[in-house]
Amino acid sequence: MSKKHLYKLLTYINKVYDLSEKIKGLKDKRPKPKVATSTVSFLVLMGFMLQMRSFNRLNKWTKKDKFKRLFKRGTKLPSIDTIRYSLSEFDLDTLNNMYDNVIKTIKKNKVFIKGTIDDFRVAAIDGVELFESTEKHCNECLTRKDKNGKIHYFHKSIVCMMIGIKPNIIIGQEMLNRKKDSSEKDEGELTGSKRLIKKLHDKYKHFADVIVADALYMNAPWINEILDLGMDAVIRVKDENLFNSTRCDRFI
Numbered sequence: 699m700s701k702k703h704l705y706k707l708l709t710y711i712n713k714v715y716d717l718s719e720k721i722k723g724l725k726d727k728r729p730k731p732k733v734a735t736s737t738v739s740f741l742v743l744m745g746f747m748l749q750m751r752s753f754n755r756l757n758k759w760t761k762k763d764k765f766k767r768l769f770k771r772g773t774k775l776p777s778i779d780t781i782r783y784s785l786s787e788f789d790l791d792t793l794n795n796m797y798d799n800v801i802k803t804i805k806k807n808k809v810f811i812k813g814t815i816d817d818f819r820v821a822a823i824d825g826v827e828l829f830e831s832t833e834k835h836c837n838e839c840l841t842r843k844d845k846n847g848k849i850h851y852f853h854k855s856i857v858c859m860m861i862g863i864k865p866n867i868i869i870g871q872e873m874l875n876r877k878k879d880s881s882e883k884d885e886g887e888l889t890g891s892k893r894l895i896k897k898l899h900d901k902y903k904h905f906a907d908v909i910v911a912d913a914l915y916m917n918a919p920w921i922n923e924i925l926d927l928g929m930d931a932v933i934r935v936k937d938e939n940l941f942n943s944t945r946c947d948r949f950i
């Protein structure tokens with residue numbers, strides 16, 4: 699992205715989404731931080747927008763003063779260690795609030811008023827596995843055993859995203875919970891996705907006309923919940939044939 703386009707984009711998102719004010723509301727739990735959380739957040743956002751592959755690269759650019767003009771004179775920019783520390787202690791509630799506001803603005807500005815596919819607003823839902831390891835794990839990790847009996851630790855997020863025309867906006871995500879003492883299994887994708895869709899419906903009401911999902915979601919209670927919320931479900935039955943989808947009517 700050229701400098702000119704970057705400035706244009708930043709001016710636009712600042713004007714429409716009030717980005718610089720919203721970023722000031724972000725917090726982390728570092729005691730007496732020398733670099734403001736908003737500065738760290740803005741720098742990380744730049745890293746994402748410029749599609750940087752690592753924090754080391756972001757660090758190099760910071761050291762070369764490439765972001766200087768984006769900040770007020772005299773603003774102290776963070777080192778890579780400060781970025782890591784801030785992100786590991788981040789207050790996710792403030793980040794989620796900011797994200798909710800972005801989605802509400804998108805809705806208010808009627809970005810998808812003409813639909814995303816054939817006049818319908820279509821959202822896809824799917825699970826994404828994160829941080830898989832056979833060694834490292836935390837207290838919240840989900841687990842599975844491979845055929846050799848080795849335990850794999852991972853996290854899983856259910857993501858709901860608008861599809862069809864660009865931008866493909868992620869309107870929400872929900873982490874699956876690990877098994878509780880009383881249960882045998884970690885929480886499944888169907889349960890987590892029901893929770894996500896219910897939350898999205900509570901927040902944004904009729905956020906999509908159609909929910910698209912893969913064959914795992916061919917499940918009567920799941921489809922009925924979608925229909926009860928006034929949306930339709932389209933399930934892709936066979937992965938190898940894109941045209942073999944089925945529109946779901948009510949299951950009894």
Ligand SMILES: [Zn+2]
Nearest residue numbers: 835836838839
């Ligand atoms: Zn974990």
